Amino acid sequence: MGRRARDRRRPQRQERGGGDQAGWSGGYPEIVKENELFERYYREQAVVPAAEWDAFMAALREPLPATLRITGYKSHAREIRHCLKDRFFAELRGLRVDGQEVEMPQPLSWYPEELAWHTNLSRKILRKSPQLEKFHQFLVSETECGNISRQEAVSMIPPLLLNVNPHHKILDMCAAPGSKTAQLIEMLHADMNDPFPKGFVIANDVDNKRCYLLVHQAKRLNSPCIMVVNHDASSIPNLQIDVDGKKEVLFYDRILCDVPCSGDGTMRKNIDVWKKWTTQNSLQLHGIFCICDISGALELADVSSELPGLKRMPGITKWKVMLKDGQWFEEWKDVPLNRQTQIRPTMFPVKDEEKLKAMNLERCLRILPHHQNTGGFFVAVLIKKSPMPWNKRQPKVTSFKRAKCYLSITFLEFTSKKIPPPSKKMKMFGFKEDPFVFLPEDDPLFEPIQKFYALDPSFPKMNLLTRTQEGKKRQLYMVSKELRNVLLNNSEKMKVINTGIKVWSRNSDGEQFGCAFRLAQEGIYTLYPFIHARIINVCIEDVKILLTQENPFLSKFSSETQKKVKDMGKSSSLKPDELQCPIVLCGWQGKTSLRAFVPKNERLHYLRMMGVEVFKAKRKEEESEGKTEEEGQYRAAQTEEGMDVEDKEHDLVTKMEAEIGEESSHSPVESSAMEVENKIEDLGQFSKNNNNHVSQESKDSDTNDVKD
Numbered sequence: 001m002g003r004r005a006r007d008r009r010r011p012q013r014q015e016r017g018g019g020d021q022a023g024w025s026g027g028y029p030e031i032v033k034e035n036e037l038f039e040r041y042y043r044e045q046a047v048v049p050a051a052e053w054d055a056f057m058a059a060l061r062e063p064l065p066a067t068l069r070i071t072g073y074k075s076h077a078r079e080i081r082h083c084l085k086d087r088f089f090a091e092l093r094g095l096r097v098d099g100q101e102v103e104m105p106q107p108l109s110w111y112p113e114e115l116a117w118h119t120n121l122s123r124k125i126l127r128k129s130p131q132l133e134k135f136h137q138f139l140v141s142e143t144e145c146g147n148i149s150r151q152e153a154v155s156m157i158p159p160l161l162l163n164v165n166p167h168h169k170i171l172d173m174c175a176a177p178g179s180k181t182a183q184l185i186e187m188l189h190a191d192m193n194d195p196f197p198k199g200f201v202i203a204n205d206v207d208n209k210r211c212y213l214l215v216h217q218a219k220r221l222n223s224p225c226i227m228v229v230n231h232d233a234s235s236i237p238n239l240q241i242d243v244d245g246k247k248e249v250l251f252y253d254r255i256l257c258d259v260p261c262s263g264d265g266t267m268r269k270n271i272d273v274w275k276k277w278t279t280q281n282s283l284q285l286h287g288i289f290c291i292c293d294i295s296g297a298l299e300l301a302d303v304s305s306e307l308p309g310l311k312r313m314p315g316i317t318k319w320k321v322m323l324k325d326g327q328w329f330e331e332w333k334d335v336p337l338n339r340q341t342q343i344r345p346t347m348f349p350v351k352d353e354e355k356l357k358a359m360n361l362e363r364c365l366r367i368l369p370h371h372q373n374t375g376g377f378f379v380a381v382l383i384k385k386s387p388m389p390w391n392k393r394q395p396k397v398t399s400f401k402r403a404k405c406y407l408s409i410t411f412l413e414f415t416s417k418k419i420p421p422p423s424k425k426m427k428m429f430g431f432k433e434d435p436f437v438f439l440p441e442d443d444p445l446f447e448p449i450q451k452f453y454a455l456d457p458s459f460p461k462m463n464l465l466t467r468t469q470e471g472k473k474r475q476l477y478m479v480s481k482e483l484r485n486v487l488l489n490n491s492e493k494m495k496v497i498n499t500g501i502k503v504w505s506r507n508s509d510g511e512q513f514g515c516a517f518r519l520a521q522e523g524i525y526t527l528y529p530f531i532h533a534r535i536i537n538v539c540i541e542d543v544k545i546l547l548t549q550e551n552p553f554l555s556k557f558s559s560e561t562q563k564k565v566k567d568m569g570k571s572s573s574l575k576p577d578e579l580q581c582p583i584v585l586c587g588w589q590g591k592t593s594l595r596a597f598v599p600k601n602e603r604l605h606y607l608r609m610m611g612v613e614v615f616k617a618k619r620k621e622e623e624s625e626g627k628t629e630e631e632g633q634y635r636a637a638q639t640e641e642g643m644d645v646e647d648k649e650h651d652l653v654t655k656m657e658a659e660i661g662e663e664s665s666h667s668p669v670e671s672s673a674m675e676v677e678n679k680i681e682d683l684g685q686f687s688k689n690n691n692n693h694v695s696q697e698s699k700d701s702d703t704n705d706v707k708d
Contacts, residue, residue: 031271031272031274031275032274032275033060033061033267033271033274034274035274035275035277037277037278037279037324037326038264038274038277039057040326041279041322042056044320044328045316045319045320046316047316047366047368048368052368052370055370056368056369056370058370059268059368059369059370059373060267060268060369062268062373063120063268064152064268064269064374064375065118065119065120065153065373065374066118066119066120066121066150067108067116067117067118067119067150067151067152067153067156068116068117068118068119068139068148068149068150068151069111069115069116069117069148069149069151069156069179069183070084070115070116070117070147070148070149071146071147071148071149071182071183071186071220071221072146072147072186072221073186073189073190073192074190074192075192075581075582076147076581077113077115077147078113078581079581079609080142080147080148081113081114081115083138083608083609084105084117085114088134088135088138089104089105091131091134091135092104092105092131092132092135095129095131095132097125097128097129097132098128102121102125102132103119103120103121105117105118105119105121106118106119108153108156108372109309109310109372110307110308110309110310110372111156111160112160116151116153116156118153118373123136130615133615134615137615138608138615141601141604141605142601142605144601145220145601145602145604145605146182146219146220146221146222147605149179149182149217150179151179152269152374152375153372153374153375154265154367154374154375154376154377155179155180155377156179156180156183157307157310157365157367157377157379158180158256158258158379159180159183159184159187159256160183160306160307161303161306161307161379161381162184162254162256162381164184164187164188164199164254165187165190165199165253166187166188166189166190166191166194166197166198166199167197167198167199167253168188168199168253168254169199169200169202169250169251169252169253169254169482170184170188170199170200170201170202170252170253170254170255170256171201171202171204171236171252171254171255171256172184172201172202172203172204172255172256172257173204173233173236173255173256173257173258173259174204174205174206174233174257174258174259175203175204175205175214175228175256175258176205176207176210176211176213176214177210177213177214177217178203178213178214178216178217178218179217180256180258181201181203181214181217181218181226182217182218182220182221184201184254184256185201185218185221185223185225185226186221188200188201188223188225189221189223189225192525192582195224195525195526195527195528195529196224196225196460196480196481196526197225197480198480198482199225199253199482200225200226200227200480200482200483200486201225201226201227202227202229202486203218203226203227203228203229204228204229204230204231204233204236205228205230206230206231206232206233208230208497211228211229211230211497211498212497214228214497215228215497215498218498219498219501219522222501222522222523222525222526223501224463224478224479224480224483224500224501224523224526225479225480225482225483226499227479227483227486227487227496227498227499228496228497228498228499229494229495229496229497230495230497231494231495233257233259234288237490237493237494238250239486239489239490239493239494240489240490241485241486241489242485242488242489247489250486259288259289260285260288261282261285261378262279262281262282262285263281264277264376265369265375265376265377265378266375266376267369267375267376268369268375269375278324279321279322279323279324280323280324283321283323283324283342283343283347286344286346286347287344296385296386297384297385297386297387297388297389298382298383298384298385298388299360299382299383299385300359300360300361300363300364300380300381300382300383301363301381301382301383302360302363303363303365303381304363310367310372311367311371311372312365312366312367312371313365313366313367313368313371314362314363314364314365314366315361315362315363315364315365315366315380316361316366317349317356317361317362318349319349321343321347321348323339323342323343329343329348330348331348332345332348363380363381364378364379364380365377365378365379365380365381366378367379434467434468435467435468435469436465436466436467436487436491436496436499436500437465437466437467437468437469438462438463438464438465438484438487438488439461439462439464439465439466439476441461441462445473446461446464448514448515448516449504449515449517451514451515452513452514452515452533452534453515453519453531453532453533453534454531454532454533454534455530455531455532456529456530456531456532458530459530460481462481462484463478463479463480463481463484464476464477464478464503465477465478465479465484465487465500472506473506474505474506475502475504475505475506475520476502476503476504476505476517477499477500477501477502477503478500478501478503478523478526478527479499479500479501483499483500487499501522501523501526502520502522502523503519503520503522503523503526503527504517504518504519504520504523505517505518505520506518518586518588518597519573519586519597520586521585521586521597521598521599521602524573524584524585524586525582525584528573528584531573534568534573535568535573535574535575536561536564536565536568536573536574536575537564537574537575537576537577538557538558538561538564538574538575538576538577539558539560539561539576539577540576540577540610541558542557542558542561542576543574543576543583543585543596543606543610544607544610544612545557546574546585546587546594546595546596547585547596547598547603547606547607548603548607548612550595551590551593551594551595552593552594552595553592553593554566554592554593554594555592557594565589565594573585573586573587574586574587574596576610581609583606583609585597585598585606586598
């Protein structure tokens, strides 16, 4: 079954009415889930075994379960899993709503370490009891933090099959909105002790606006190893890197490609497919693929033993071609002249049995909806064995590493014709981005920072960059040295939308103390291994005070913490004792107070990890107030001296998150109980004036002394 539907544009929201889609109350208008041509096509192609036909069609007519994936690096992921299983799910067990027992969320049996789950709980049900509402708020809050990702189950499969290692250079060709990209980033950071893996992800999408949604998703993982670019995937430029003083072509270890297809597999969430489905959707896409006759350069990999527990079917080797009017053709010789512009010879199976056998089409994966209550999906894992035949200048290599490429395609894309990739001129579109400027080695900006934080001599200061060529630098970002290599050697070839992780932000009050930059929470885990000053370890009870109160007086903390703070001077980072996974928080110290400079949803996350109850029942009069407060804190966390360069993207991203589903770039919108609402309830202990905390501090005599 095909997966993506690039030829379809997003439907207008106002056309939607009743119905319940993907466990979501309020979706598409009532649509009759029948299509005679679709059923005829799939019956006669024998894509589904006859004994499973009824189960297949029944699954297609049921709403798609909501699925979530626990993201983040391993130790934090395990803490979230523990929180889900032992706290929230324990409270749901045996719960009855409207006289019926609530169906418990279940782990996806084939996803490693129980880090992915599915549930049939709708938003309407989630709001019918305090326990369910508490669970819902947890999901929304952790999604905002980037610790949980709403992602369709079958979408999680391709990155797992790529067998990514931290040193791999990865290209994600059709990446937006970014759920698979996030999986790839997590795999690079499998070793939390290495802040700069040697590998990286270059995530590309042709849609300029959707690139900003991709940036928003990727930033939640706070990695210096991700770059978002904006190109037509069929004409991504060849990049160069510097290797021992010589320019060489950049070759990727892994490529992920979610290519255009008919979209058949999306019928459970994109209900419009029922009335619009036709074979024409696939026939029009046939010309852009080339798989078969490439002189053995690519080989389908046998992944039948991977992901135990995942039900799948092998690829098919025999098929017929159907026109949109239902007319069948079994061979090219049967196609009349007036139809030969619609149907091409390469759409039919290879006749030569030896060649057909050598293609190993049975190694493709076909996941059907009734196999494990998912959408439909097609996966082809390819290994590059030798240079592609159309490459005029072959690289001087003696062997090729195992390079996998995931293709999500429809049913006829294996061609028997040698076709090089289409030749296109690179197009630049969208608004011009701010430049990426690396700090010169002798930049006077860095010396005070290095001294103030006692940075280790091994700190890679050459990897620091800004987003401005003129004026005062307000934010400092950081990339890995491998991405720096790519940026420096390809600035004229690539349209880079975003890269790097924010590590320092300018704080004007700090200049009087010798350092104008405070630590940014986003980049603290990258910086922490290199910092040797202004760090204190505090007990968990003191952390709870920091995370539930704004600017608490020093007298509220333990005597041990008070002593550490006074001995140290101006505090920068705080590390709690006695937690199962490392937590580092950025803090500010005033004359008589301390403050954790941590975004709101991260505060909630850390408090949950420490067992603090952060749920608060919803009240209508508090919803608007909570939203205002959250927006204020978000802005304050971004910058103190005006809008960050990233803020121009924020409103666009927020709007797009509400309008675009998790999957296809041009598929109808997906909705589920895991949708980000951008409305998180306040902690009762938080000040009602958080949204003004920056301006208030400037008026407070205590904060005349505030800095990192």
